[in-house]
Amino acid sequence: MLLLIKPTLKRRKNYLKCSLDYKGSFLVATILLIGGFILETILHEYRITLPKWPINLYIILGLIICLFVSGRFLKSKVITWLSNVPAAVSAISVVAILVLMMGFIPQQRQEGFLQLFGLTHIKNSWPYLFSTFYLLMVLGFTIVKRLNSFKLKNIAFLLNHLGLWILLAAASLGSADMKTYNLYLMLDRAIYHAEDANGVMQQMPFAVKLLDFDIDEYPPSLGIVSNDNFKLNIKKGDKLFEVNSKETYINGDWQINIIQYIAEARFKNNIYETSTTMGATPAAEIKATNTVTGVEIKGWVSSSNFLYPVKTLLLDEKYSVAMTIPQPKKFSSKIRIFKKVSDYYDAEIAVNEPINVYGFKMYQVGYDEEKGKWSKISSVQLIRDPWLPVVYIGIFMILLGSLYLLWMGKAKN
Amino acid sequence: MTWLSFPLYAYLTSALWLVGILFLLFVQSKKYSWFSAVFLILGIGGLACFTINLWISLERPPFRTLAETRLWYSIFLSVIGIIVYYRWKLFWMLAYTLSLAVLFLFINVMNPDTFDKTLMPALQSLWFIPHVVVYIIAYAFLAVSSLTGMKGLVLKHKGYPVEEIIKLADNIVYLGFAFLTFGLLFGALWAKEAWGHYWSWDPKETWAFLTWMVYLIYIHFRINKKIMVKQSLWILSLAFIVLLICWLGINYLPAAQESIHVYSS
Numbered sequence A: 001m002l003l004l005i006k007p008t009l010k011r012r013k014n015y016l017k018c019s020l021d022y023k024g025s026f027l028v029a030t031i032l033l034i035g036g037f038i039l040e041t042i043l044h045e046y047r048i049t050l051p052k053w054p055i056n057l058y059i060i061l062g063l064i065i066c067l068f069v070s071g072r073f074l075k076s077k078v079i080t081w082l083s084n085v086p087a088a089v090s091a092i093s094v095v096a097i098l099v100l101m102m103g104f105i106p107q108q109r110q111e112g113f114l115q116l117f118g119l120t121h122i123k124n125s126w127p128y129l130f131s132t133f134y135l136l137m138v139l140g141f142t143i144v145k146r147l148n149s150f151k152l153k154n155i156a157f158l159l160n161h162l163g164l165w166i167l168l169a170a171a172s173l174g175s176a177d178m179k180t181y182n183l184y185l186m187l188d189r190a191i192y193h194a195e196d197a198n199g200v201m202q203q204m205p206f207a208v209k210l211l212d213f214d215i216d217e218y219p220p221s222l223g224i225v226s227n228d229n230f231k232l233n234i235k236k237g238d239k240l241f242e243v244n245s246k247e248t249y250i251n252g253d254w255q256i257n258i259i260q261y262i263a264e265a266r267f268k269n270n271i272y273e274t275s276t277t278m279g280a281t282p283a284a285e286i287k288a289t290n291t292v293t294g295v296e297i298k299g300w301v302s303s304s305n306f307l308y309p310v311k312t313l314l315l316d317e318k319y320s321v322a323m324t325i326p327q328p329k330k331f332s333s334k335i336r337i338f339k340k341v342s343d344y345y346d347a348e349i350a351v352n353e354p355i356n357v358y359g360f361k362m363y364q365v366g367y368d369e370e371k372g373k374w375s376k377i378s379s380v381q382l383i384r385d386p387w388l389p390v391v392y393i394g395i396f397m398i399l400l401g402s403l404y405l406l407w408m409g410k411a412k413n
Numbered sequence B: 001m002t003w004l005s006f007p008l009y010a011y012l013t014s015a016l017w018l019v020g021i022l023f024l025l026f027v028q029s030k031k032y033s034w035f036s037a038v039f040l041i042l043g044i045g046g047l048a049c050f051t052i053n054l055w056i057s058l059e060r061p062p063f064r065t066l067a068e069t070r071l072w073y074s075i076f077l078s079v080i081g082i083i084v085y086y087r088w089k090l091f092w093m094l095a096y097t098l099s100l101a102v103l104f105l106f107i108n109v110m111n112p113d114t115f116d117k118t119l120m121p122a123l124q125s126l127w128f129i130p131h132v133v134v135y136i137i138a139y140a141f142l143a144v145s146s147l148t149g150m151k152g153l154v155l156k157h158k159g160y161p162v163e164e165i166i167k168l169a170d171n172i173v174y175l176g177f178a179f180l181t182f183g184l185l186f187g188a189l190w191a192k193e194a195w196g197h198y199w200s201w202d203p204k205e206t207w208a209f210l211t212w213m214v215y216l217i218y219i220h221f222r223i224n225k226k227i228m229v230k231q232s233l234w235i236l237s238l239a240f241i242v243l244l245i246c247w248l249g250i251n252y253l254p255a256a257q258e259s260i261h262v263y264s265s
């Protein structure tokens, strides 16, 4: 009899203690959240700015020392509680609640009570600051507790938790040191002034000259559009007619064949001819046959650009043939980077292919979209992020930790 | 190959799966269960065939649009269901995953994509395929874990013991969560290459982070195995709603109108 009762009693006790822990933890988390919101309404005109180098480094070092020193007194009630699962769940939960709000409320300035409570700029609000700090502390104590009794089989635990701590600390406290500059390059001009995040022009330690800007485009397609609203007449799931196709395109009563396609053409003396001058558009000469009436129509279609209007081919009172505007496949800039007038090198950048320039990373961002591939402007971004290596260490630790989770599953328990 | 020929494949696959399932249901012989495996795998083969053909004719990886991701989802979900069945003999799991896969196939039959070869420059990266594939695998596992969670809730409600089923759910969550973490971090590494910022709180990123945190809560909630089983099952079931909003609902959220991640249609 006793044998039967004992475990259930123990379980009940366990349950009571644990649910008390959860109540306590969520109480603390809620107080932090509400306190944050109150502070936000009181200080609502004040914007939190995170500290820059080297203050942020001191804060991180201070946090680490603080965690280790108090780790020595791990027996103390507060710290045992802070490194427990209920505290962890409560900390992740408050951050999740704030992120949930971020997911529903557009994060841009709008007057009203949302603004007053900081809900339109959550990641710069007091409740967010408090709850991420709480998360960092709980996570930190959890790690220190494990480190005190380190065993090799804790390695996955440490990779995940320490990795996340490093990632969070470096990404949040390091964010103030991230510098972004916009550079607007113009063909054949050396530029050494860039716009910083506040729109102020700053002189760079080097100059950049745009040698060439180039866009690769996908070939356009043809489609049949209705005359009154220019909507494509196409069955869901079907495809448009490719300009390079040798086949016949059938749409309703109409059969279309392409006689010739010119990738870069200009309209002169009533015909399209190959040309490489600025503003040349793709153009196709087509033959359309009506399978019911036998009517045959021949003519040119071309897409529009900043120079030429769109040219469609009228089929009947309802439909015309039109060409889509070519979509960019790749855009890239050839640039020359000067340290001094006589000290330079050439490079090429494209989207997804940034380069390193004297401690900055340089990204292709945009171009003059109206001019398209004839753009003489290329905008690039220079980004310096000194904490990036630390963030990457965190990321790779978590990747390894997750790999371990994947490998072992829950088997170890 | 365009989406116009998709209904044919969707019907064929569904029919093959139906035969496989019915066979298991009515011929409850261990000896011949390989027979239904043939039908189930042939069904996946049909989908794979369509996908490969689509990939070839698009001349780009078919991961860009919502219909394309749903296609992959059906494939991974059915693969997981079949593995789970033959490994752990859970018939209901097979039935659920295949139903979900068929549901997604039929959404695609009703809502096919316009054939479009173009791929914007930002998506042309080595990260594109791993990022999306890993996410879809995660979603498939987590869907299965939530189905398990809901099954557990029903059992619990009827007064049956749920230890076994929640243990199974835990295992699947661990797998799904590891893939989810990969997806999130691959995304960050890619974003750094493409835009210069590994995290910009784009609405899709916000929701992806939220999804990740909800499963993180579940994992930690479950460390003390003995208690609050019912709450755990609820968290697991609700987590899936967050996941679905992240994946499918993001196109409709007011906060997401400027997202770089909204799928084109």
Ligand code: HEM
Residues within 6 Å of the ligand: A083, A084, A085, A087, A088, A089, A091, A092, A135, A136, A138, A139, A142, A146, A157, A160, A161, A164, A398, B216, B219, B220, B223
């Ligand atoms: C990458 C994210 C994370 C992963 C993959 C993860 C995973 C895990 C796993 C698998 C365990 C059980 C390990 C074991 O018992 O050996 C665990 C325990 C724990 N985790 Fe996490 N976790 C993560 C983030 C966090 C965060 C953000 C917190 C706190 C804010 C946290 C706090 C804890 C605590 C307190 C424990 C219990 C430790 C103990 O009992 O000694 N974890 N975590």
